[in-house]
Amino acid sequence: MKKSHNFCGFFLSLIPMDYYDITTLGIAFGLGLLVGLQRQRDDDKMAGVRTFTIISILGVVAGFLNESYNNPFILPVLGFSLALILVGANLIKNKNNQDTGVGQTTEVAALLMFAIGAYLVLGSRVIGVMMGASLAILLYVKEHLHGFIERLTQKDLSAIFTLVAISMIVLPILPNETYGPYDVLNPRNIWWMVTLIVGISVVGYFVYKFVGKNTGIISNGILGGLISSTATTVSYARKTAETKSISKIAAFIITVASLVSMIRILIEVGIVVPEKLAIIAVPIGAEIIVMTIIAISLFYLIKKEESDSEMPEPENPAQFKSALIFGLLYGFILLAVAFTKQQFGENALYVVSIISGLTDVDAITLSLSNLMKNGSLEADFGWKLILLAALSNLVFKGIMAMVLGTKQLTKWIAIAFGISLVSGLLIIWLWPETWHF
Numbered sequence: 142m143k144k145s146h147n148f149c150g151f152f153l154s155l156i157p158m159d160y161y162d163i164t165t166l167g168i169a170f171g172l173g174l175l176v177g178l179q180r181q182r183d184d185d186k187m188a189g190v191r192t193f194t195i196i197s198i199l200g201v202v203a204g205f206l207n208e209s210y211n212n213p214f215i216l217p218v219l220g221f222s223l224a225l226i227l228v229g230a231n232l233i234k235n236k237n238n239q240d241t242g243v244g245q246t247t248e249v250a251a252l253l254m255f256a257i258g259a260y261l262v263l264g265s266r267v268i269g270v271m272m273g274a275s276l277a278i279l280l281y282v283k284e285h286l287h288g289f290i291e292r293l294t295q296k297d298l299s300a301i302f303t304l305v306a307i308s309m310i311v312l313p314i315l316p317n318e319t320y321g322p323y324d325v326l327n328p329r330n331i332w333w334m335v336t337l338i339v340g341i342s343v344v345g346y347f348v349y350k351f352v353g354k355n356t357g358i359i360s361n362g363i364l365g366g367l368i369s370s371t372a373t374t375v376s377y378a379r380k381t382a383e384t385k386s387i388s389k390i391a392a393f394i395i396t397v398a399s400l401v402s403m404i405r406i407l408i409e410v411g412i413v414v415p416e417k418l419a420i421i422a423v424p425i426g427a428e429i430i431v432m433t434i435i436a437i438s439l440f441y442l443i444k445k446e447e448s449d450s451e452m453p454e455p456e457n458p459a460q461f462k463s464a465l466i467f468g469l470l471y472g473f474i475l476l477a478v479a480f481t482k483q484q485f486g487e488n489a490l491y492v493v494s495i496i497s498g499l500t501d502v503d504a505i506t507l508s509l510s511n512l513m514k515n516g517s518l519e520a521d522f523g524w525k526l527i528l529l530a531a532l533s534n535l536v537f538k539g540i541m542a543m544v545l546g547t548k549q550l551t552k553w554i555a556i557a558f559g560i561s562l563v564s565g566l567l568i569i570w571l572w573p574e575t576w577h578f
Contacts, residue, residue, distance in 0.1 A: 172273035173197030200258020303459040323479035366401020378546035392553035393439040413510035417520040498530030
């Protein structure tokens with residue numbers, strides 16, 4: 142018995158144990174099961190759980206053979222053989238009239254799983270796992286994707302392709318150099334800010350389009366803030382002129398939209414200058430808390446029978462003309478801030494913030510964030526300018542609501558925005574510089 146034990150130990154010691162390779166096989170096995178499960182659940186006649194698992198393992202083995210024998214032909218030969226098998230299976234299936242339609246999804250998925258299996262060995266396992274999991278998810282959401290595409294309108298397609306053109310065609314070709322006076326105009330940086338704002342608006346638009354159109358007044362306010370709080374203010378103020386009974390609801394939605402636009406400011410700052418977010422987030426967060434309390438108070442004042450309100454259809458959030466105007470405005474504000482700071486000192490920037498905030502709080506927020514990023518502006522002073530611009534924008538929206546809406550809307554907006562404005566000014570005036578994360 143002792144001799145037998147020693148012989149087994151000696152035999153096992155001769156076998157190289159590479160747990161990394163074993164783990165790779167296990168990953169391929171799991172990914173094959175995952176994709177195969179979806180295909181079999183979809184009642185696919187070509188391949189199911191066993192076939193996809195075998196194909197992914199075949200890819201791993203092909204990768205091992207390629208490494209062991211240093212032969213670059215093993216992998217393509219096995220891949221080509223797999224493709225021939227799939228073609229032959231399709232021909233037989235069509236000949237026997239087993240299926241009236243011929244799809245390509247399963248065949249391409251099988252070839253991709255073979256490639257993923259090989260890439261787990263020859264490339265990055267992390268990327269291989271991400272590709273396999275993404276494939277399984279893509280196959281699973283097929284029906285949802287088809288439904289989504291069928292519901293797209295010409296305006297929706299225009300928004301998608303305009304965003305693609307802005308972010309993937311225009312942005313990469315712009316020079317990454319500074320031009321003009323004060324050395325602050327960088328075309329790529331300016332257009333990156335345009336891409337950021339358009340992207341946020343497009344996301345909000347499609348959330349509204351497919352999720353939030355009739356999901357209640359809270360979602361209407363949130364989506365209004367994501368798309369455009371100013372446009373939401375104008376739309377609901379006009380609705381109160383047509384239907385006076387919704388004035389309190391309109392005030393709530395306008396307040397929530399303005400609250401979300403304040404949160405949107407923090408998101409923009411976090412993307413552009415994350416290292417300064419700890420200083421900026423606390424005082425602006427205090428203003429957000431005040432506005433949240435106001436919004437909650439308005440919500441509980443709304444009667445249940447008045448709570449049925451649908452958000453007006455927003456315009457296309459991605460248009461080249463609007464993007465170009467925002468880019469020009471952003472560049473102009475950069476120049477204005479640099480000029481004012483050099484000629485009149487930092488205190489004069491309060492005037493620039495007030496004027497800029499009236500038209501577009503995003504542009505001044507991003508301009509100031511970039512100045513803080515390159516060290517031209519201290520964060521302890523920058524957040525005050527950003528909050529002042531947001532309050533200036535709040536005043537502008539309040540005036541628009543009062544001019545276009547009813548007296549009832551004017552009363553509620555005056556209360557909500559008045560408290561927000563006073564609290565914001567007190568924060569700018571009294572906030573201790575040491576109060577931050």
